[in-house]
Amino acid sequence: MHIDVVLAVVGGLGVIVAAISSAMRRLPLSEPLLGLVAGVLLGPQLLDALPIAPVTVEHGLFHELARVLLAVSVMAVALRYPIAALRRHRRALAVLLLVVMPSMAAISTGLGWAVAGLPLATALLFGAAICPTDPVLASSVVTGDLAERDLPARDRQLLSLESGANDGLALPLVVAAIAVAGPLSAGAAVSESLWQVLGALVAGALLGAIG
Template sequence: MHVSGVDLAYLVAGVTLVLALIVPTLVQRVAISSPIVLLAIGLLLGLSPITDGMPLDMREHRAVIEHVTELAVLMALMGVGLAIDRPLRLRDAASLRTWSPTWRLLAIAMPLSVLGVAALGLVGGLSLPLAVLLGAALSPTDPVLASDVQVGGPDVEAGGDVPAEDAGPDEGGGHEERSEVRFALTSEAGLNDGLAFPFVYAALVLAAEGSGMSRLAEWVGFHLVLRVLVGVAVGVLVGFLLGKLYFRRKSELTRIAERGAPLLALAALLTSYGAAEVLQGYGFLAVFACAMTLRAAERNHPHHRNMHDMIARLELLLTLLALLYLGIALGHGLLGELTWWGAAIGLALVFVIRPLAGWVALSAWPRPAAEPGGLTRAERGAVAFFGVRGIGSIFYLAYAVGVLQTTVEAWLWATVAFTIVLSVVVHGVLATPVMRRIEAQEEARR
């Protein structure tokens, strides 16, 4: 009897839905993350004959992988933006200072990570464009897989609109939001997925023909500055308009938020992303900015929890699907092209490059730990270490290799997949005990 790959895909989708219901509950009380379980299940399926007819070649099905992972990251960015309780007022210096760890991780740790991975790629024999591409693909921390070290959903009862400097111990967010470690990792993951795009385009620009100065001007002026500004501006505008429409208008027709319409979050996601991409901005940044602005429109409205919960369910489904697929692909030989140098790059990123870059970024003229946005020495170490790599890296690689034609594509896939698996396992095992210890220290200081 012949079983088609499409039929098997339906089976995997069904299994994914079942797992989406039971896995988070099963692993809730143990020091192991859902992604580890899903990868292990996928690997077992991949080693079994059940999945022999599935389309598992990453190169052949690159476009499908690109769009599925793109949707997963978009859902995660919208969820993260809605979950952050701490206000961000761009014209308020005090508010900006409470986000100090975020700016440091984005401006210092992320470029250093790109440079570190790219340098190892060059030593291993990659061309400059491919080395930069590998560094860019592995640069963003992942909002999809880092839930164990991030804030939970929006705390709409705690008076989240209170400025962080003025907030008492029971104001400005729940326990998870008051954790500076969780806040730093969450806000970083929300922004650096969009900011990885300029580095990806740096690789594409390096591979293009033309003079060095003209390519540099194109990258700095268009890809690094203009597209970032357009993405953020579009997200803020869409979030502001939707917030006005759904939260502040008196018309019964437009106050859909009061009747609990969580599809508002999906509408905001699609509108901001589509508008930013049409206007040549970075859609990932637009979605995060839109979510933050929508949350600020009426910060403590209970509808934010409804929106976040719906987005979280969609995110979970897409994440589990991607992880199962990755695990099955591993069982079918995805790491067959992995070399010792590719494995060394992954190990170096997880254990050396990211922790060192994060430590440098957070330790230079640090903000006092007693102030909002300040971190103790132990907290700086935790933030520096927990730079989870995941679904975003798969998206960026799939996106870029669709443009760049290379003979080492299989090696790139194997290296990125190895790094993701390593990060999921290492960070997933350590997240629960480390965060318990850090948060116990935070409670003791209060």
């Protein structure tokens, strides 16, 4: 798939979303849903405007696009709420991140193993991958006139903060699932998790202090 085609489609979709954003805020229609519909229409199953290779064949482009999108989304959450909001909700946020998220990972793992018939290692990876709240989807839920009218400010802040923090904290669950599958040893999984999570916290704190 040519990168210029992808950039043209993404840019065009961004212009469309920006042009109709005010109207979208009043409708049960979100930016991720619009992107999904556009992907289905332009994909190989319908119009075939985007010659998308299967992920099992070529995943590099999707990987990099997902990383950029995730970084922008998490940064948007960080800029939306000051550190004071994090302090106000620290107890509820700790429960969501340290109790609810691992519980959802365990439930999803059990369903994947018992219902879908996945192998245990695959079920663990499945549960760890889907348990974090997506910051892109959360942003579309907590912003706009409908959200401000129907959702209390505390709930909107909590959902945004949790969605911004849980991707990094879910990494140890993903690494643990990979360790169970075999490619990583237990020691390597622990060191990788500590480096990725604690290293990111230290780097973020230093950059925040400098800025």
